Amino acid sequence: MKGLKIVVLAKQVPDTRNVGKDAMKADGTVNRAALPAIFNPEDLNALEQALRIKDSLEGTTVHILTMGPGRAAEIIREAMYRGADGGYLLSDRAFAGSDTLATSYALACALRNLKPDLIICGRQAIDGDTAQVGPQVAEKMALPQVTYAEEILSCDAQKITIRRRLERGVELVECPVPCVVTVNGSAAPCRPRNARRVLKYKYAKATSEAQNAGEDYFTLINQRPYLKITEWSVNDIESDPKDLGLSGSPTKVKNIENVVFQAKEAKVLTASDTDIEEMMKELITNHTIG
Numbered sequence: 001m002k003g004l005k006i007v008v009l010a011k012q013v014p015d016t017r018n019v020g021k022d023a024m025k026a027d028g029t030v031n032r033a034a035l036p037a038i039f040n041p042e043d044l045n046a047l048e049q050a051l052r053i054k055d056s057l058e059g060t061t062v063h064i065l066t067m068g069p070g071r072a073a074e075i076i077r078e079a080m081y082r083g084a085d086g087g088y089l090l091s092d093r094a095f096a097g098s099d100t101l102a103t104s105y106a107l108a109c110a111l112r113n114l115k116p117d118l119i120i121c122g123r124q125a126i127d128g129d130t131a132q133v134g135p136q137v138a139e140k141m142a143l144p145q146v147t148y149a150e151e152i153l154s155c156d157a158q159k160i161t162i163r164r165r166l167e168r169g170v171e172l173v174e175c176p177v178p179c180v181v182t183v184n185g186s187a188a189p190c191r192p193r194n195a196r197r198v199l200k201y202k203y204a205k206a207t208s209e210a211q212n213a214g215e216d217y218f219t220l221i222n223q224r225p226y227l228k229i230t231e232w233s234v235n236d237i238e239s240d241p242k243d244l245g246l247s248g249s250p251t252k253v254k255n256i257e258n259v260v261f262q263a264k265e266a267k268v269l270t271a272s273d274t275d276i277e278e279m280m281k282e283l284i285t286n287h288t289i290g
Helices: 041-056 070-082 100-114 133-140 195-201 215-223 273-285
Strands: 005-009 012-014 037-039 061-067 086-090 118-122 145-155 159-166 169-176 179-183 228-232
Touching (some): 005 100, 005 133, 012 070, 037 041, 041 070, 041 118, 041 145, 041 179, 070 086, 070 195, 086 100, 118 133, 133 179, 145 169, 169 179
Parallel strands (some): 005 061, 086 228, 145 179
Antiparallel strands (some): 012 037, 145 159, 159 169
16 A cells, blocks of 8 residues: 655744743744743644554655744654654745744645645644644645544545544544644654664754754765755745735734732632632632632
């Protein structure tokens, strides 16, 4: 049976567990330099589903597609350590400030170059929590989509069978291939790094990362071409500049408010009925509940 060409859409995101007062810029965009960068958690769930298909269907390949600055190539390496075959980095100042609409447009343009059989991504990213990019990519590419996937039960060149986790239960669906699948955080966690693959791919670099590398690195690349991570600029994808970056992003941030809880706002409650009753009265009075 012919293997599938799978592309996993992934994003390097700021670690929202460490958000401070400098997390946003004055123009309403995220100050990514001020926050640690991590592999978006639900995209790791999506990667695991792709790798399971690769394990079960001979000839299947899994590549990562991500958009961001040069440092975003780190999540491509991370995916390669876990079993992915390689990746593509969309990096250009023209993409800066993209909201979900502009992001999905750029990704869809890149995907038309790649022509995958299956596109898998996490349900949403923790820096925006919109869950819009996956469905928007499907719409722009005129592909069927399955959202809230918890497990891909089977997949071949004709159809895919998926278990979806919904608010009030589960649902089994079949969908023709090619299609777009978004994966929940309730799906199986991604497998850990493989030590042999770490040793094999630790020197993999995107073009922008390799600019300051020495002659020894380029000698290594010539000997091991699999270490080269493909990097595309706006000139490498067929796109309309007005639909990219800030100019293609209708979402505007009108106001940002930092909320910092002070120690004086904390209360220590006992398990007594009196304390619980007083707390409930206070929450109802200030309309926190009710």
